[in-house]
Amino acid sequence: MHLTKCRLSFLLSLTILVIAVEGCAAKDNRDNRPWDVVAREVMVDRQIKARGITDKGVIAAMLKVERHRFVPSALERLAYGDHPLPIGEEQTISQPYIVALMTERLKLKSTDRVFEVGTGSGYQAAILSLLVSEVYTVEIIESLADSAAARLDRLGFRNVYVRCGDGFLGWPEKAPFDAIIITCAPPKLPDPLVAQLAEGGRLIVPLGDDFQVLTIYEKTGDVLKKEEIAPVLFVPMKGIIEQ
Numbered sequence: 137m138h139l140t141k142c143r144l145s146f147l148l149s150l151t152i153l154v155i156a157v158e159g160c161a162a163k164d165n166r167d168n169r170p171w172d173v174v175a176r177e178v179m180v181d182r183q184i185k186a187r188g189i190t191d192k193g194v195i196a197a198m199l200k201v202e203r204h205r206f207v208p209s210a211l212e213r214l215a216y217g218d219h220p221l222p223i224g225e226e227q228t229i230s231q232p233y234i235v236a237l238m239t240e241r242l243k244l245k246s247t248d249r250v251f252e253v254g255t256g257s258g259y260q261a262a263i264l265s266l267l268v269s270e271v272y273t274v275e276i277i278e279s280l281a282d283s284a285a286a287r288l289d290r291l292g293f294r295n296v297y298v299r300c301g302d303g304f305l306g307w308p309e310k311a312p313f314d315a316i317i318i319t320c321a322p323p324k325l326p327d328p329l330v331a332q333l334a335e336g337g338r339l340i341v342p343l344g345d346d347f348q349v350l351t352i353y354e355k356t357g358d359v360l361k362k363e364e365i366a367p368v369l370f371v372p373m374k375g376i377i378e379q
């Protein structure tokens with residue numbers, strides 16, 4: 137009886153040991169890759185693909201760009217969560233899904249030149265830079281423009297041009313743009329940006345003040361075709377538009 141008990145408990149311990157070792161091995165296999173690579177895969181599977189984003193280029197860019205390098209170091213581990221995060225100066229880096237959605241809806245081509253209003257951390261610009269030939273981005277807060285420019289340079293995004301200024305005015309010397317993305321919310325569409333959009337070009341914007349709707353426009357001659365996509369919440373556009 138005693139022997140059987142001993143044997144039983146030995147077998148039980150052995151089983152637990154085997155399960156524990158197998159568990160560790162499985163964990164090791166997964167964790168042999170850096171945490172951020174795994175985190176990006178999970179982000180893309182659960183937040184991006186699961187919500188219907190299918191564009192292969194957008195998905196590849198979201199897997200490649202190291203989002204944790206675009207947030208304050210104390211928040212690195214939260215960088216792949218399903219939410220926006222603070223980046224200082226009371227501004228935010230957008231939720232990953234919104235970045236993917238806005239990028240997909242622009243239907244970008246590798247030869248496109250894109251203009252962005254609201255550089256913020258530079259993350260959206262980095263995603264765009266992998267999909268198009270040139271990205272021009274303007275940020276109204278000097279400290280954010282400086283840190284985003286330094287970050288993009290350090291990380292090797294060579295086709296992104298950052299300027300500090302009011303994005304309401306666009307970047308006339310570099311216009312027309314094949315696509316324009318506004319990542320802060322204006323109460324109405326800025327006229328200079330419509331003028332700087334190329335024929336056949338697309339412009340995506342969270343339009344509104346208290347209540348914003350993500351809206352996409354396509355320019356054909358003098359006509360702007362408009363489509364409302366979804367309610368969203370972005371920081372308000374500052375500067376000239378407030379006057």
Ligand code: SAH
Pocket residue numbers: 227228229230253254255256257258259260261274275276277280301302303304319320371372373374375376
């Ligand atoms: N695209 C950014 C997030 C943008 S947050 C990213 O990927 O991190 C919105 C940004 O728009 C803020 O940094 C804010 O300072 C900037 N902004 C607000 N009004 C602006 C304007 N008129 N011109 C340029 N940038 C503006």
